[in-house]
Amino acid sequence: MVLYDSATLGGSCSGSSSSSSSSKPPPLQQRQQTQQDIDGFLAGAGYRVRSSELRKVAQRLERLETAMVNSPADLSQLASDTIHYNPSDLASWVDSLLSELTQPPTCPSEFIMDPVSNQTVVSDAWTTAEPHMPQVHQNISYEQQSLNNQLTVVPAMEEDSGIRLVHMLMTCAECVQRGDFSLATSCLEDMQGLLTRVNTVCGIGKVAGHFIDALSRRIFQGIGGGSVNGGSAYENELLYHHFYEACPYLKFAHFTANQAILEAFDGHDCVHVVDFNLMHGLQWPALIQALALRPGGPPLLRLTGIGPPSPDGRDSLREIGLRLAELARSVNVRFAFRGVAASRLEDVKPWMLQVNPKESVAVNSIMQLHRLLGSDPNRNSPIETVLSWIRSLNPKIMTVVEQEANHNQPGFLDRFTEALHYYSTMFDSLEACTVQPNKALAEIYIQREIANVVSCEGSARVERHEPLSKWRTRLSGAGFRPLHLGSNAYKQASMLLTLFSAEGYSVEENDGCLTLGWHSRPLIAASAWQAVSDGTADFPA
C-alpha cells in the first residue's frame, strides 16, 4: 500500500519529480492543445487535469493538506484498505478526500490512494508524518480559518504560469531566430493570453510583458526599430533622471568615477574633464565640491560636456553648463564649461574638445562606449576611431562604466536569453528599492533598453552591452592599461549602497574594478584606465 505525500503535489508541476516516470513534459512546439484540454506538464507525470481547472485543483490541494495536517481524525485509518480512489483524475480525487476530511470527525472514511500503474512510489511520508502530526485541533473553527487562507495558493499557481511564460518566451525567440514567424506569432498570442492570468504588476509577469512587447515589435515592425530610438532628447533626459533617482546604479557610477578622477588629479592645478554624455550634469556637483575641499585648494576646472543637439533651439548643454558654473562659483572653484553637440559619439573630433597641452585630462564615459560597437563594414570601426583619439589626448585617467552583460552576441537566441536574465534581475532590484512614483519612469527607461536589445538590428541597435572581461581585452588592445580603483572608492560605494533601504545590493571588487550587483549577480561595472605611453604620444605627458 502506497501513499503519496500530498504536499509535493500541491504546487508546481515539479510534482513529477516524485515519480520516476520516464516521460518528460512534452516539447512545447508540439503543444497544439487548447485551454479546454488536459494540461501537458501534469500529463507527463501521469495526472489528468484540465488546464482550465488547474487553479481550482491547486487550491483544493492546499486545503487538503491543511485539513490533513489539522484533522482531528486518526489518520492511521487511511492506511487500511477500503475504498480506492484513482488519483490520476486529480480533480475528483481531491474533491472526494476533502469532503471526507472536512466532515465532522465521527465518520472518517477509510480509503487508500491507488497509484497509477506506470509510476513507482514515493515516500512513505504518512507513516513518518503521523507521530509528528501537530496538535490535533478538536476545534472545527480553526480548520475553517485555515481553509480560508487560500490566498497562499495563488503564488504557487503564479510561479507555474511564470515558468511557463519563460519557456514560451524562449520558444518564441527560437522561432524568430529560425525565421519561422508564423509559429512565433502564435506563440506570441499564447503568451499574451497567459499574461492576463499572471500578475503583471511585479515579478516575472512585468518583465515578461516588456519582452513580449519587444518581440512583437520585432516580428511585426521589423528590425528598423524606428520608434524605439525616436525618443526626444528631453524625454531621454527625463527618463535618465528618474532612473538615477530610483536605483543606485547611476549614483554608484558617478561616485566611483568621481573618486577615481579626484585621485588622479591629485597635485594638478589645471584639469580638464571630458564627459561623453552630459545629460543633466548630475555627476559633476560632487566632483566640484570635492575639488573645492581638497587639501591644497581647488584647481582650475574645465568641463567639456558632449550631448545630443537640442531640437528646438534651446541650448540645453549651455544651460547645464551655466548651472554648474553657478555652483562652482558658490564654492569658489574656478570653472569653465564647453558644450559639444553631437548626435553620435563617433562624430566628435578631438579638435572640438580644445584640449590644452598643459592640462591634465580625464575622460568619463558612463554607458556610452557600447554604442560604438555596431560595426559597419564600409567604415572604420567607430570604437577604434574613438579609442585612438582618446589615446592621442593622453588622458591622466579614463573612467569607463558599462552594463555587465553580454548583449552583443551575434546569435539572437543567446542575446535574448542573456537579456531576459539580466533585466529580470534588474527589475527585481528595482522592485525592492523604493516606493517613489519615479519608479514607473525608471522602468520605462529600462524598457527602452530591452526593446533596443531585442527588436533592433544593425545600426539601430545601440545597446550592445559587453561584459567587463571583453572590455578589458578591447581596451588593453587599444593601448590602455588598467588603473586600480582603490579602497576609498570601494568604501564609498559600500556606504552609498548601505544608504539604499533595499538590502540585496552588493559591491564587489574584481581585479581593480568595482561591480555593483543584485544578490551577487553583477549588473554594472566601473573601471579606470590610463593610456600606455609610448614615444609617439601627441602631447607631452
Add this chain to the structure above:
Amino acid sequence: MVQNHRREDHETGGENKEKRPKFFINDHVDILIEILERLDGRSLCIAASVCRLWCTIARNDSLWENLCFRHVSPPPSSVRSVVLALGGYKRLYTGCVRPVRSRLGRVRRASWARDEVQLSLSLFCVDYYERLGGSNSNGRLVEKSSPSSLMFLCKPVNV
C-alpha cells in the same frame, strides 16, 4: 561684580538666603549655547520649540555645525564656506547627515565617521545643484528640477 560681592557678604555673614537672586537660564545666553551645543539633533529641534529665545539660538548655524562634525576630528576651515554656500549646516544635517548616520548606524565602523560626513557633503551638493535649477527662468527646466536626489534617504512610507 558688586552684586557678587554682596552675595558673598551675605554668605560669610551667615545671613538668610531670601534675597539670593534666582537663576534664569535665559539670562545667560552663553551658558545656554554651551548646553545646546551638546544636544543631539532631535533634542535640538525640541529645544527650538521651547520659547522664542531658544528658537533664535537654535537656528544658529554653528550649533548644527557642531552636530555634523561632532564625531569627526576638526575639519579644515574651507569646509565651512562651502557648506554655507550650499545652504548651511542645519540643512546639511537634517537633509543628509542625520539620515546617512542613522542608516549607516547598523553597520558602522569606527573609521567611517569622516567618510560619512564626506558622503553627506557630496549628496548635499547634488541636492543644491538640483535646487539651483528652479532659479532658471526657462519653464521646462523648472519642471524637472524638483530636488529629489535625496529622496532615497527619506524613510519609505508603508501605506
